[in-house]
Amino acid sequence: MIVPVSYYLVLSGVLFGLGVVAFIFKRNVITIFMSIELMLNAVNLAFVAFARAHRQLDGLVFVFFVIVVAAAEAAVGLAIVIMMAQNRESLNVERVDQLKF
Amino acid sequence: MTAVTISLPEQIANLRRIAPEIVLCIFGMIVMIVDPFVKPASRRALGWLAFAGTLVALASVHVAAAEMGFAYSRLISTDNFSIFVHVIVIVAAGLAILGSIDYLDREGIQRGEYYALVLFATAGMGILAGANELITAFIGLEMSSISSYILCGFRRKAKESNEAAMKYFLLGSFATAFFLYGIAMIYGSTGTTFIDAAKAELERQLAANGHFPALAILGLGLIFVGLGFKVVAAPFQVYAPDVYEGAPSPVTALLASAPKAATFALMIRIFYVSFHSAGDIWFWVIWISAVLTMFIGNLGALVQTNVKRMLAYSSIAHAGYILVAFAASTELGIAAVLFYLAAYVLMKVGAFLVVTHVGQEGEKRLNLQDYAGLGMKQPALAACFSLFLLALLGLPATGGFLGKFFAFQGALDSARAHGGWVVALVIIAAVNSVIGAYYYVRVIVAMYFWPQSSDYTPTRVAPALVVALFIAAIGTLYLGIVPGRVHSLAESAAHSLPLQSAGSNGPSNAIVIAPPQNAR
Numbered sequence: 001m002i003v004p005v006s007y008y009l010v011l012s013g014v015l016f017g018l019g020v021v022a023f024i025f026k027r028n029v030i031t032i033f034m035s036i037e038l039m040l041n042a043v044n045l046a047f048v049a050f051a052r053a054h055r056q057l058d059g060l061v062f063v064f065f066v067i068v069v070a071a072a073e074a075a076v077g078l079a080i081v082i083m084m085a086q087n088r089e090s091l092n093v094e095r096v097d098q099l100k101f
Numbered sequence: 102m103t104a105v106t107i108s109l110p111e112q113i114a115n116l117r118r119i120a121p122e123i124v125l126c127i128f129g130m131i132v133m134i135v136d137p138f139v140k141p142a143s144r145r146a147l148g149w150l151a152f153a154g155t156l157v158a159l160a161s162v163h164v165a166a167a168e169m170g171f172a173y174s175r176l177i178s179t180d181n182f183s184i185f186v187h188v189i190v191i192v193a194a195g196l197a198i199l200g201s202i203d204y205l206d207r208e209g210i211q212r213g214e215y216y217a218l219v220l221f222a223t224a225g226m227g228i229l230a231g232a233n234e235l236i237t238a239f240i241g242l243e244m245s246s247i248s249s250y251i252l253c254g255f256r257r258k259a260k261e262s263n264e265a266a267m268k269y270f271l272l273g274s275f276a277t278a279f280f281l282y283g284i285a286m287i288y289g290s291t292g293t294t295f296i297d298a299a300k301a302e303l304e305r306q307l308a309a310n311g312h313f314p315a316l317a318i319l320g321l322g323l324i325f326v327g328l329g330f331k332v333v334a335a336p337f338q339v340y341a342p343d344v345y346e347g348a349p350s351p352v353t354a355l356l357a358s359a360p361k362a363a364t365f366a367l368m369i370r371i372f373y374v375s376f377h378s379a380g381d382i383w384f385w386v387i388w389i390s391a392v393l394t395m396f397i398g399n400l401g402a403l404v405q406t407n408v409k410r411m412l413a414y415s416s417i418a419h420a421g422y423i424l425v426a427f428a429a430s431t432e433l434g435i436a437a438v439l440f441y442l443a444a445y446v447l448m449k450v451g452a453f454l455v456v457t458h459v460g461q462e463g464e465k466r467l468n469l470q471d472y473a474g475l476g477m478k479q480p481a482l483a484a485c486f487s488l489f490l491l492a493l494l495g496l497p498a499t500g501g502f503l504g505k506f507f508a509f510q511g512a513l514d515s516a517r518a519h520g521g522w523v524v525a526l527v528i529i530a531a532v533n534s535v536i537g538a539y540y541y542v543r544v545i546v547a548m549y550f551w552p553q554s555s556d557y558t559p560t561r562v563a564p565a566l567v568v569a570l571f572i573a574a575i576g577t578l579y580l581g582i583v584p585g586r587v588h589s590l591a592e593s594a595a596h597s598l599p600l601q602s603a604g605s606n607g608p609s610n611a612i613v614i615a616p617p618q619n620a621r
Contacts, residue, residue, distance in 0.1 A: 009289075016282060023275055032271055039278035043285050050289040059288060062236050066281060069243045073274055076250050080266045083254060087263050093271075096264050099343040 008049035128154025136213025151216035226363035265347025280327025286320025335393035345413035354453035395421030435595035437511035444500030451573030474553025500580030
């Protein structure tokens with residue numbers, strides 16, 4: 001039995017949407033960061049599904065690039081989080097409110 | 102599957118086409134390698150080394166310009182357009198480095214990796230300007246973004262710098278995810294990630310089905326979210342004032358200028374080339390975004406008493422003016438965008454470099470009150486700042502005026518295609534320019550007519566900063582008084598883009614998986 005490509009796309013859309021919702025409503029910076037990773041994985045799933053639909057390798061190659069860049073982003077992101085934790089002793093983004101209108 | 106073989110001459114030609122990026126990356130690596138061997142007291146020499154890197158990169162743009170064409174199996178397109186944007190980006194980086202050298206000493210954070218990150222970010226923006234393929238564009242975008250996240254937080258002890266880095270990082274990655282999802286949608290509907298091949302495929306589908314594939318339009322919308330964030334187009338501008346205020350001032354100078362130029366270049370490639378035939382659809386998106394961006398930027402700037410934050414809002418407003426030219430969807434519009442970017446980068450970097458100096462240790466002096474009487478204490482610095490502010494305002498004889506002039510002219514020129522809506526857009530832009538006059542002139546009035554604030558003892562302007570301000574000021578005046586040469590370069594740059602349907606589908610770069618498995 002073959003799972004149609006559209007199923008994967010719907011799943012990817014749902015994952016992406018969950019990531020967006022979590023990004024907006026979560027308060028802990030690590031959780032927000034994880035929701036971004038979820039969005040990136042939704043993108044990867046879409047790429048694999050499309051690569052399968054088109055019978056090409058391009059989409060699969062793209063996934064590798066996304067994974068590599070996500071890793072680089074995670075390294076920088078966690079460094080920024082550590083810096084913030086040292087200076088403020090909190091990971092709650094609502095307490096990061098020095099700069100505002 | 103056939104193995105791809107590239108002959109040696111072709112290999113060398115490829116290298117020449119990406120010469121500026123190679124030079125920037127090599128200098129970035131040299132700076133990082135040399136860094137541990139340099140005594141902390143003499144680390145400022147690394148800044149000069151990095152500045153030399155941007156000069157060599159600027160020279161190497163000529164090498165690339167002599168070898169136009171596609172590099173690395175069409176991944177990168179070295180054309181007049183890419184060359185023009187390269188020059189803008191590298192000049193901005195060079196000026197920002199000059200402004201950083203003494204700033205970093207003052208703040209006690211003189212480190213080699215700062216300069217290396219600036220160079221890597223610039224290389225990323227160069228790739229962004231030349232990318233003919235969306236994966237390559239993504240890599241360029243991330244090279245510049247990830248470096249900028251770190252640069253924003255470079256004043257590690259300062260809470261506002263932390264905050265800027267965190268906000269920029271979280272929202273930047275968020276926007277990147279949208280950009281990627283957009284690429285996935287375009288890939289899904291066209292089967293290619295090449296910008297020019299997608300154009301051919303989309304036009305073929307349009308001719309065959311009579312309508313645009315919905316998936317591709319969705320993809321374009323998502324890409325606009327992702328790139329709109331980077332060029333601070335409304336409604337994705339929310340982060341910009343905070344990040345620009347919290348980041349170290351020379352970094353703000355770079356962030357507010359170069360990435361905007363490079364990202365607009367990519368937007369032009371995607372919107373004008375790939376989605377040329379969908380112009381009627383995206384015109385409205387750009388129209389609404391341009392109006393929102395201008396109003397939010399200008400009205401936000403009106404109420405600021407912090408000059409750095411005011412300039413941040415002003416850079417949002419300027420993104421709006423650029424979008425006005427962008428909405429034209431003609432070659433004239435592209436030329437106007439490019440000219441505007443060239444003028445904008447010089448005046449914006451110049452203005453933020455003045456803020457860098459006046460801020461003094463710890464960037465404590467950013468308020469309008471701190472500028473009171475600057476015209477008496479440091480006339481040359483105040484004159485420079487006035488020039489940049491007047492250019493941002495759009496006073497004749499400065500680059501800012503002609504930038505606006507070409508932008509509005511380009512938009513009006515397309516009135517035949519888009520009707521009265523484009524005229525309305527230009528009128529809104531003109532009204533906004535008038536609103537802008539208030540907050541720019543207020544700073545000038547403060548500098549010359551307000552009583553001097555007593556607690557301010559002016560510090561000597563460092564030679565490197567003098568050089569940077571001088572270049573920015575001369576450039577601003579040059580673009581305002583003799584714009585002909587740069588404008589004709591911008592026109593030839595716009596002309597080098599494959600806007601019209603060339604009909605050349607080009608070789609398909611897709612690697613096809615051998616026999617279709619699981620035939621249904």
